Amino acid sequence: MMDPVFLAEAALNGLLLAGVLALLALGLNLIFGVLDIVWIAYVDLVTVCMYAVYFLVTAYGWPLWMAGLGAVGVGVALGVAVHLLIISPILGSPPVNQLLATGGLLFFIQSFLTFLWTTDHRAIRLNLPIIQIGGVFVPFARLLAFSIALIAMSGLYLFLTRTYMGTAIRAVSQDREAMRLMGADPQRVYVVTSAAGGAMAGVAAALLIIQYPVHPYFGAAFGPLTFMICVLGGLGNMVGAFVASFILSEIISFGGVAISTEMGYVVAFMVFIVLMFARPGGLLTRRE
Amino acid sequence: MTLPKALAALVLLLIAAAPFMPIGGTRQYVLHVLVQIFIWSFIAGAWSLMGRFGLVSLGHGAFLGVGAYTATLLWNAFGLTPWLGSIGAVTGAMAVALVVGYPCYLLRVVGHYFALVTLAVGEVVRLLIIAGRTWTGGSLGLTLRPAPPGASLVAVQFADRRVFYYAAIVVWLGGLYLWRRLDRSMARSALEAIGEDETAAASMGIDVTKFKLGVTALSAGLTALGGVLYAQYITYVSPETLSGIGVSLRIVFAAVLGGMYTLLGPTVGTALTIALSEYLRVTFGIRLIGMAETIYGLALILFIIFLPAGLYGGISARVRRRAAAGRPAFPRPSTQESVE
Numbered sequence: 001m002m003d004p005v006f007l008a009e010a011a012l013n014g015l016l017l018a019g020v021l022a023l024l025a026l027g028l029n030l031i032f033g034v035l036d037i038v039w040i041a042y043v044d045l046v047t048v049c050m051y052a053v054y055f056l057v058t059a060y061g062w063p064l065w066m067a068g069l070g071a072v073g074v075g076v077a078l079g080v081a082v083h084l085l086i087i088s089p090i091l092g093s094p095p096v097n098q099l100l101a102t103g104g105l106l107f108f109i110q111s112f113l114t115f116l117w118t119t120d121h122r123a124i125r126l127n128l129p130i131i132q133i134g135g136v137f138v139p140f141a142r143l144l145a146f147s148i149a150l151i152a153m154s155g156l157y158l159f160l161t162r163t164y165m166g167t168a169i170r171a172v173s174q175d176r177e178a179m180r181l182m183g184a185d186p187q188r189v190y191v192v193t194s195a196a197g198g199a200m201a202g203v204a205a206a207l208l209i210i211q212y213p214v215h216p217y218f219g220a221a222f223g224p225l226t227f228m229i230c231v232l233g234g235l236g237n238m239v240g241a242f243v244a245s246f247i248l249s250e251i252i253s254f255g256g257v258a259i260s261t262e263m264g265y266v267v268a269f270m271v272f273i274v275l276m277f278a279r280p281g282g283l284l285t286r287r288e
Numbered sequence: 289m290t291l292p293k294a295l296a297a298l299v300l301l302l303i304a305a306a307p308f309m310p311i312g313g314t315r316q317y318v319l320h321v322l323v324q325i326f327i328w329s330f331i332a333g334a335w336s337l338m339g340r341f342g343l344v345s346l347g348h349g350a351f352l353g354v355g356a357y358t359a360t361l362l363w364n365a366f367g368l369t370p371w372l373g374s375i376g377a378v379t380g381a382m383a384v385a386l387v388v389g390y391p392c393y394l395l396r397v398v399g400h401y402f403a404l405v406t407l408a409v410g411e412v413v414r415l416l417i418i419a420g421r422t423w424t425g426g427s428l429g430l431t432l433r434p435a436p437p438g439a440s441l442v443a444v445q446f447a448d449r450r451v452f453y454y455a456a457i458v459v460w461l462g463g464l465y466l467w468r469r470l471d472r473s474m475a476r477s478a479l480e481a482i483g484e485d486e487t488a489a490a491s492m493g494i495d496v497t498k499f500k501l502g503v504t505a506l507s508a509g510l511t512a513l514g515g516v517l518y519a520q521y522i523t524y525v526s527p528e529t530l531s532g533i534g535v536s537l538r539i540v541f542a543a544v545l546g547g548m549y550t551l552l553g554p555t556v557g558t559a560l561t562i563a564l565s566e567y568l569r570v571t572f573g574i575r576l577i578g579m580a581e582t583i584y585g586l587a588l589i590l591f592i593i594f595l596p597a598g599l600y601g602g603i604s605a606r607v608r609r610r611a612a613a614g615r616p617a618f619p620r621p622s623t624q625e626s627v628e
Contacts, residue, residue, distance in 0.1 A: 032400075038400070040537075089593050090592065096339075096544060097544065099346075099403070100537075100540060100592050101588075101593060103537045103540075103588070104541075104585045104586070104587075104589035104591075104592060105585065106585070107581055107584060107588065108582055108586050111580075111581030111582040111585060112578065112585075114577060114578035115582055116578075118577070224408070224411055224533065227407070231401060235400070262418050262419035263419050265411070266412050266416055266419065269408040269409075269415070273405055276397055276405050277392070277397065280396065
């Protein structure tokens with residue numbers, strides 16, 4: 001029988017991994033879920049932002065919070081660039097083309113980062129405290145990421161449901177053509193959403209770089225999982241994505257402790273597949 | 289003999305004679321690239337069997353992996369000849385396809401959801417290969433046990449590249465034949481109807497699940513066969529080269545770039561992508577690590593943005609026109625709108 005503290009630690013690690021995944025899923029959910037555009041290279045954009053934070057801190061000596069804001073700026077620029085340069089010209093083609101164009105971007109980012117800065121793992125060394133709760137150790141960095149993910153999720157939810165722009169974004173996702181008939185400009189909505197998605201990538205990057213070292217293939221490690229969370233939670237459903245990231249990361253954490261890291265992921269992916277059969281529209285689907 | 293047929297015969301003759309052409313010292317290398325092009329064209333063609341009917345799979349690496357590893361493990365562990373091993377490989381891949389496909393099609397998992405489920409299947413296979421490192425060698429991969437002397441036919445390992453060259457061509461032609469057979473069958477009409485509107489197709493009496501499962505099993509089996517052939521040729525298998533997202537995406541790239549609605553589209557796309565990546569690899573060598581792949585990625589983006597408008601778009605328009613010509617000729621109320 002396993003030590004209860006051991007199990008509690010696994011559960012908590014799962015919870016904190018959920019924060020990371022939820023953070024990654026936020027921006028993707030805005031673009032993939034709400035706008036229905038496939039940015040398969042989304043987590044690679046996060047990787048680029050992580051490099052931005054890393055170099056702003058180590059090479060230019062910016063304080064972390066300022067570097068984080070810088071990363072948000074980089075993210076916004078990247079988001080707008082991806083939309084205008086890659087997505088916009090092929091908005092009318094089948095979704096598989098968007099997927100492949102951004103798939104090319106994925107190859108591009110991964111190898112260009114390798115070219116620029118090799119495959120070295122780069123980490124920011126921070127002396128963040130580790131909090132101890134009843135024999136369980138909680139890294140402060142992960143707690144911070146978790147709380148900010150929660151705040152950002154609520155903010156995004158309010159933005160989508162309570163503001164004019166949020167309503168417009170949801171309208172575009174429902175019918176791309178009808179927007180134009182209503183006299184609204186879909187292009188502006190796309191650019192704003194892409195910028196917001198990019199900003200979220202910047203936020204995620206700032207919080208991830210203090211937990212994980214960055215390397216060119218960081219996106220490959222988290223990319224598929226992030227997509228699955230968006231789909232499992234129900235496309236565009238921010239709360240659903242949070243629940244989904246919680247479920248998958250707990251499975252990964254417990255599976256990792258009980259069997260092996262790979263088997264933890266295998267079980268999580270299998271649960272994802274089975275849940276897709278059980279609830280094809282996402283975990284928290286509302287009947288329309 | 290009509291002109292297209294004569295042309296096809298000429299091209300086939302050129303392909304068959306290629307290993308004997310006086311191209312000097314680069315012959316081995318050229319042959320190596322050609323073998324790869326034929327094997328991956330066959331695999332991309334197998335993918336397009338599903339892709340052209342709206343079943344966009346991002347997990348064909350799973351079938352490649354199951355196929356290649358089944359045959360390789362059977363040979364390495366039990367000495368079972370890959371001739372029989374490939375039967376096991378194809379059966380295994382088909383079983384995976386059916387186990388995943390059946391609930392998918394029964395429960396109408398389509399579009400993004402289908403793509404993500406297949407992606408997950410690909411990842412499951414890749415991770416299982418890594419996790420089973422006692423047998424599979426994990427991420428380091430596995431080398432095929434060399435053939436005992438005089439048994440290269442049993443082991444399907446040949447020192448002479450030309451054997452694999454002709455084997456790849458035979459398999460590739462077989463793939464084209466099956467593609468053509470499906471294209472001219474009733475199943476194609478049924479599958480096209482399903483791809484356009486499942487509910488409508490079902491109401492016409494088409495067994496949606498059965499047709500989708502059939503084409504999925506066929507596609508998976510052929511992909512596994514391609515995986516076995518590739519493994520036999522390279523005599524090395526690894527989870528990164530035979531399963532996982534990178535490989536799955538490359539297959540989709542090749543098929544879509546060339547045009548997945550045409551017989552030779554996947555071949556053209558594969559030739560294009562492999563030639564490009566080989567050219568870049570040779571140009572940059574070990575200098576500027578990462579540069580070759582950077583340009584490759586950039587080129588893929590540009591191809592998708594600029595080429596499909598001509599190649600892919602033009603072909604799908606022709607398909608649509610042909611479909612429209614086949615419809616009963618009663619005036620449609622919307623004709624006035626389309627005149628602009």
